[in-house]
Amino acid sequence: MKTSQPKILKLDEQQLVEQFFESTQLIGMVSDLPDYELCWHLNQDLNMNFRVNLDLEIAWKQNRRTYFFTVFEYLDARLLNVHYLYNNHKQGMALLPEVKHLNYIWLIKGPYFTTNEREGLLMDLKQLPYIRMAVELSQEELKNRRNLIL
Numbered sequence: 001m002k003t004s005q006p007k008i009l010k011l012d013e014q015q016l017v018e019q020f021f022e023s024t025q026l027i028g029m030v031s032d033l034p035d036y037e038l039c040w041h042l043n044q045d046l047n048m049n050f051r052v053n054l055d056l057e058i059a060w061k062q063n064r065r066t067y068f069f070t071v072f073e074y075l076d077a078r079l080l081n082v083h084y085l086y087n088n089h090k091q092g093m094a095l096l097p098e099v100k101h102l103n104y105i106w107l108i109k110g111p112y113f114t115t116n117e118r119e120g121l122l123m124d125l126k127q128l129p130y131i132r133m134a135v136e137l138s139q140e141e142l143k144n145r146r147n148l149i150l
Contacts (some may be wrong), residue, residue: 020149023111025118026137028088028102033130035087038104039072041130046121050074050085054127057085062093069095080108086148091142095147099137099139107148 031038035065038119039050044119056071086095086105094100118136139145 006072006147019150021139021145023113024107024139025108025113026139027106027108027118027122027125028099028133028135028137028140029104029106029125029131030101030133031131035104037068038053038130039085041128045128046124048074048076049081050082056084058095058147058150060093060095060147067091067093076110079110079112081108081113084148084150096144097109098140098141098143101150102133102135105137105148 010097034042036052039052042048043050050072051074053071053073056073058069058071060067060069064108067090069090070087074085075081076083084107084109088095088099088102088105096102096105099105122134125131
């Protein structure tokens, strides 16, 4: 009698990445402010409501150490978009090593955030005195973008 081996299901990581990044836009920022202070200023100056979400904190294991990257979240209920602000640095490590010069990654997820709105947000960010640089990021060029999956 032949015994059958249980089937092992394999997660299609590429499909998971593609699904997560569907209808998203990315902005990279440089600021000297700590993340909580940056979010406070963004909330005041851009009429947002970023809050730290400890459930979304990213634990990344590297060299037998675990690094915890803070993620702030803001739900724009009016346009049904979710904004995530990732701290890209923790104790000398970068969540996205290919853009390690950027302190923060801002991910906007939702079908109702247009290119014009992104351009307007970039212009607004560049006017703020505590933002040294704000740039659009092409997600296809980020080889470690799976690190942003929540």
